[in-house]
Amino acid sequence: MSNHLPAGAGSGGGGGRAGDSGLRYPSNGKTIYHRPLNRTKTAELSKAAFAYLFAEMVSYAQRRVTGIQELEKRLNLQGHPIGLKLLDLLLFREPPRTQLRPLNIIALLHFIKINVWTHLFGRQADRLEKSSNPDTPDEFMIIDNEPLVNAYISVPKEMSQLNCAAFAAGIIEGVCDGAGFPARVTAHTVGDTGEGGEMWPGRTVFLVKFQPEVLEREALIGAKS
Amino acid sequence: MSFHFAHSSKPWPLPSRIPPRRQRHGNLLKKKGSLIASLTVFSLVIINKAGGLIYNRTFHEGGLNKISTNDYLVLAGTFHGVHAITARLNPVKSAPERPLSNSIPGVPGGILTRPEPPSGLEVLESENFRLQCFNTLTGVKFLLFTDTTQTNVDVIIRRIYDLYSDYVMKNPFYQLEMPIRCDMFDRKLLSYIREVNNR
Numbered sequence: 001m002s003n004h005l006p007a008g009a010g011s012g013g014g015g016g017r018a019g020d021s022g023l024r025y026p027s028n029g030k031t032i033y034h035r036p037l038n039r040t041k042t043a044e045l046s047k048a049a050f051a052y053l054f055a056e057m058v059s060y061a062q063r064r065v066t067g068i069q070e071l072e073k074r075l076n077l078q079g080h081p082i083g084l085k086l087l088d089l090l091l092f093r094e095p096p097r098t099q100l101r102p103l104n105i106i107a108l109l110h111f112i113k114i115n116v117w118t119h120l121f122g123r124q125a126d127r128l129e130k131s132s133n134p135d136t137p138d139e140f141m142i143i144d145n146e147p148l149v150n151a152y153i154s155v156p157k158e159m160s161q162l163n164c165a166a167f168a169a170g171i172i173e174g175v176c177d178g179a180g181f182p183a184r185v186t187a188h189t190v191g192d193t194g195e196g197g198e199m200w201p202g203r204t205v206f207l208v209k210f211q212p213e214v215l216e217r218e219a220l221i222g223a224k225s
Numbered sequence: 226m227s228f229h230f231a232h233s234s235k236p237w238p239l240p241s242r243i244p245p246r247r248q249r250h251g252n253l254l255k256k257k258g259s260l261i262a263s264l265t266v267f268s269l270v271i272i273n274k275a276g277g278l279i280y281n282r283t284f285h286e287g288g289l290n291k292i293s294t295n296d297y298l299v300l301a302g303t304f305h306g307v308h309a310i311t312a313r314l315n316p317v318k319s320a321p322e323r324p325l326s327n328s329i330p331g332v333p334g335g336i337l338t339r340p341e342p343p344s345g346l347e348v349l350e351s352e353n354f355r356l357q358c359f360n361t362l363t364g365v366k367f368l369l370f371t372d373t374t375q376t377n378v379d380v381i382i383r384r385i386y387d388l389y390s391d392y393v394m395k396n397p398f399y400q401l402e403m404p405i406r407c408d409m410f411d412r413k414l415l416s417y418i419r420e421v422n423n424r
Contacts, residue, residue, distance in 0.1 A: 051395040058397035152395035154407035159398070201412070 038093045044122075051152050058153070058164055068162045072186070076170035083116075083174020090115050101179050105210065105218055108179055109140055112172055120171070121148045138215050140208045142172065145200040147187075163187040165204045172206055182211045266381065266418050267354060267370040270297065271389070273402045274364030276305030280405040284418045289354060289370060304346075304368065308358065312345030357382060365389075381421055388413050 025031065061074040090111075091099055102108035113125040131139035147165040155162050165187040173185040185208050191201040267288035271280035278301035281294070292300075349356040350373065359367040359382040367389075369382050392410035393399050399407060 048395070051391075055395055055397035062397070152392055152409065154392065154396055154398065154409040156398050156406065164397075201408075 072166040075166040079170025083171040087178040142206040265372040270368040272366040
């Protein structure tokens, strides 16, 4: 532990704390909490750094699981708190007049497709669809042709059920839960089948399945207005 | 240099007739001063730092005779050994230190004065093909078999290294030093080589 201490740790104001927690503080004392929350400038991050980090997250989640379902569940759980916080942050960054949380399903899904996606991945999601099956009116689909989280990942054949975008699904689930639309979100690879499968082998469908009470409320609001 | 013929047990007339024609074709075009040269990348072999074969793919059928996977394993191991020995054959004047000590960190003299590490065997050429080796800093070797007239092999091999570091090293399901089975790597590699071969 001692060799991780920065050389000038004793001189700075935060030096003592750095020793206690093992965390390092910038020499000017400004942490990320000192930065303004609503900078509008697009801050770019290294894709490679994210890819390595995400690869480690997948390996970590894989370490103590028995099945693919469980692995996806873990990735989902890793994303969930990000979605919860992201909803607040993105609404805070909206101009004050439009600082409203989405009040119906369509508005929420558009918010995810446009704002959340642009913030996370630098572009919008490719498509938004409602389930065509009349038995499942609670299912909606957000379609991404090339999920950024899967950019460098090839899933081995024996795990072909797995889609690591379960992490992004967790983020979506967090946003939905935070907005008061509890839902289950799962990620599915559909690259091999369907139109354009050749062109987009990694196409992923995020299946958003809202809880029954959400649709009940939606129907009530729809009837009133 | 004709080791690939030594491995083919049965006489197979077709491929032995094809390479000379290709060769003549290439030379003819070069003599004419045309910008089009016959450019072909035949196959790629990746060897891990222990000398094991971890990837082997043929891009152009009929360019080289087929040899069995076992022979490829032997080729990888042999090349690794030859490379290691040739890396020790450095001219004396350019190496003030013994070449072996180069790899040991903390040698007095510091990192600034350290000479380039000895590179070892880089190109191996026969009448019908050219073998270019690219040894990464971590000891992975990329062997690219190309036509003898292929240009810019350095660029191609560097791009393949890019693809390897993206689609193999960033894949959480790849285990280091193990054979490479990554769909995404295969796909990107094939489309890149197709582009090179059709240029």
